[in-house]
Amino acid sequence: MRPVRRGCSPRNTDFENYEEAKPDLVARLGSYCSYCERRIPTLLEVEHIQPKGLPQYRHLEGRWENFLLACRNCNATKGDKDVELTGILLPDRDNTLSAFIYSEDGTVSPPPYLLEPQRRRCLATLSLTGLDKAIVETLDENGKLVALDRVSQRMEVWGVAEVAKEDILNAPGNLPLRRLAVQTALGYGFFSIWFTVFLEDLDMRNRLIDAFAGTRESGCFEVETTAPLSPAPNPDGLPHGGKT
Helix, strand or coil: CCCCCCCCCCCCCCCHHHHHHHHHHHHHHEECCCCCCCCCCCCCCCECCCCCCCCCHHCCCHHHEEEEEEEEHHHHHHHHCCCCHHCCCCCCCCCCHHHEEEECCCCCCCCCCCCHHHHHHHHHHHHCCCCCCCCCEEEECCCCEEEHHHHHHHHHHHHHHHHHHHHHCCCCCHHHHHHHHHHHHHHHHHHHHHHHEEEEEEEEHHHHHHHCCCCCCCCCCCCCCCCCCCCCCCCCCCCCCCCC
């Protein structure tokens, strides 16, 4: 899950209509779901971290600090569940990149070295957004897997990233190939998959961090090595941040 920095509100007061925050959110975070990381060029939703549908959070309906961006899948799965900020991990205040392992089979899981409290937060976050759901195998008339669900889409993008990596390895001095790989990553989304596939390529990791809006600004990466920093610096001082 890509760590991001949303920054200060562009307004001095809460938004009367939260949808009006969408252009500024997209400008600062990119057209990507804050949870599953897919690029959603249309129908991307303004997501309320603490749900506006619960009475105790209605005062946060127009609050900038309560906004992220989400696809319909993640937003619908999250729904009106009560979000206890101490019990989950959020990309705007925690280093969510260091909290999850992305695998070739499309699964997202907590690293084995986490302490139990950290592991529980990771699992709670995956459950909250449905990122722990099993693959839904949808086949076409020829028996070919069609990437309709989030798991199979992660698998598909992993393959695309591997091809880009192979092309770069076969032509290490070809800078246009590196630029093309970054543009391809921006087109698909799934920053964490691209970052994982290029884990041994410092130049590509830096290019990816700089290309995805709000990522470098999160401060979650060591400057020289791009290693995830833990605890997260939480530069905006958001409540219960810096947990990973």
